[in-house]
Amino acid sequence: MEFETIIGLEVHAQLLTRSKMFCGCSAAYQTAEPNTHVCPVCLGLPGALPVINREAVAYTIMAGLSLGCSIPSYSKFDRKNYMYPDLMKGYQISQYDLPLCVNGVFEFPTANGTGRVGIRRVHLEEDTARLVHRASNGRSYSLVDANRSGVPLIEIVTEPDLRSPEEARSFLVALRQVLRYLGVSTGNMEEGAFRCDANISQRSTDGTVVGPKVEIKNMNSFRAVERALHYEIERQRAALRNGETLVQETRGWLDDQGITVSQRTKEFAEDYRYFPEPDLPPLYLTEEDVAGIRARMPELPAARRARFAAQYGLSESDAALLTEERAVADYFESVVDGNQALARDAANWITGEIFALMRDQDLAIDEINVSPQQLRRLITLVTDGTITMRSAKEVLAAVHETGRDPDAIVEERGLAQVSDAAQLAEVVKTVLAENPAAVADYRKGKKAAIGFLLGQVMRHMRGTANPAVARQLLEQALEDEG
Ligand SMILES: [Zn+2]
Structure with missing residues (x-):
């Protein structure tokens, strides 16, 4: 029997606002001492009243617009009720039936061309506190850090349009890139700022067998997502071929063992007793509001990639490399600074020597001690014959080490090219x-x-x-x- 894989993703991304979702506490929870960024609102104390963070709403709409969503003129917050030690209030303020963004379509590059996925919704909610599990003297216990409680979080839900683990990974990479371009999230998976759950099922190609939907949690890297989905495809197909009964359930990925294990079976849909949040007003968004938010958005990765190839005459792969990070693309354009003739050399230097420097010393582009002006000068020194390519590499390293200008280094080290x-x-x-x-x-x-x-x-x-x-x-x- 031949099967087709059906995958839909739910992605949570923390927003990079300065303050939390419903209070004025700092949202920078990772660097602070535990339980120092807290107040009655994010501790869920009785009588405390939430206030909506406007910037978080704008960030969510930017994410939605980037994913081709429409922005309804009316949206509201709802209470999602459940009990867990990391949920300070006993409910989470989320959005149920009227999310901020709906019905998007997002295209992304894959190994086989362009992938396309429907975006069902993007909604805004708050993160929970963080639990730290410890053990000592044979006893285990958990600590609660409420700094993360109330940090703004968006949830992006795709339609079940993805057909392979590779495609799912390509989507996640492209989605994270968009959020980073927008500057609305770090997208850091290892730190939990970008988290993904996957729904996966099997369908026989003749349509006679449809396996139940299984939700996979606990995947902390792009690679983990790909591996977990591969594992699940094999597990589900083997069971269906052997005539075993698969159940609808939630399974956790154990990365070190490379397997998924059952966490809970979903015999009944969970009942969160959603109801409209009585302490918050509904959100009315005019076309002008949305236009104002759209105007704040930068050029997005796909558009910038296409423009780099067309405007600067770069290869598809160079254009992709240079636009992967917004800061690198900005650096490239600062080096070129409108001088088209420099584009090829700038691309070669950045994807070659500059990337090598970043790799070797584990630095981001903005940590490189070579300004765009210095790199432009260095390129000019090579093209006008003042120094050889070999000397230029030495000069680049020296600029990075000392921060001094290329001309000074050439002079001081006697690196001027000898043509005599x-x-x-x-x-x-x-x-x-x-x-x-x-x-x-x-x-x-x-x-x-x-x-x-x-x-x-x-x-x-x-x-x-x-x-x-x-x-x-x-x-x-x-x-x-x-
Ligand atoms: Zn607070």
């Missing part, structure tokens, strides 16, 4: 005298030996010899004396 034929001829003479074997090889017809000899000239000149002039002088000398 008389000076280079002397060096060529020395090199030929020092390397009789290579000279003999060349004269026997092994023309490749000139590469080695050119390298020796460069070594003598500490990389400053004009390679074209040096090569010409070498060829001339070898022919003359041959």
Whole structure:
């Protein structure tokens, strides 16, 4: 029997507002001492009244617009009632039947072209407190840190349009990129700022067998999502082929063991007894409100990628590399600064030397100690023949280490390119005298030996010899004396 996989995702992303969703406490919960960013509202004390964070509403609408959603003119908050130690009030303020954003379509790049997924809704809610589980003297206990309680959270729910773990991962990567471009979320999965649950089921291609929907939780990286979904596909297909009964349930991914395990079965839909939040007014949004929020949005990754390829004549892959992070794309455009002729070189330098520097030293682009102006100057020094490419790499490293300008470093280290034929001829003479074997090889017809000899000239000149002039002088000398 042949099966098709049906996947829908629910993604939670913390918003990067300064204050929490319904109170003035700082939302920067990760760096603070436990239970220091708290007040009666986010501790859920009786009588405390919530106030809506306007910026969180704007961020949610930006996310929705980026995902092609429409923004209804009327929205409201609801109480979702359940009991858990991390839920300070005994209910979560969320949105039930009238979310801020609905009915989107989002296209994203995949290994096989363009993926497309329906976005059912994007709604705004509050995060719970954080539980820390400890054990000592054979007893286990849990600590509650309410700093995270009330941090704004959006939930993005897709339609069940995804067909493979790879496609699900590509969607998540693209979604996170959009949220980061908007500056509304860090999208950091390891820190829990971007969390994903997946619903996955199997359907036989002839339509006769439809397996139940299983929800997978606990996936803390893109890789974990892909692995967990692969595992589930195999588990569900094997069971269906063997005629076993699969149940609708929630399963947790155990990353170290590479398996999912049953957490709870969903025989009945959970009853959260939703009702409209009586302490908050409904939200009315005019077209002008939405237009004002749209006007604050930056150019999004897909549009910027396409523009980079068209405007700067870059390859698809360079355009993708340079637009992966908004800060890198900004850096590139600052280097080029309207001078189209610099675009190719700037792209090569950034995707080559700058990325290597970032990788080696584990730095973000804004932590690189080379300003766009300094990189532009460095590129110009190479193109106008002042320094060789080899020296340029040394200068780049020195700029990063010292923060000094390329011209000063070139001057100080004597890295100016030497094109003077008389000076280079002397060096060529020395090199030929020092390397009789290579000279003999060349004269026997092994023309490749000139590469080695050119390298020796460069070594003598500490990389400053004009390679074209040096090569010409070498060829001339070898022919003359041959
Ligand atoms: Zn508070």
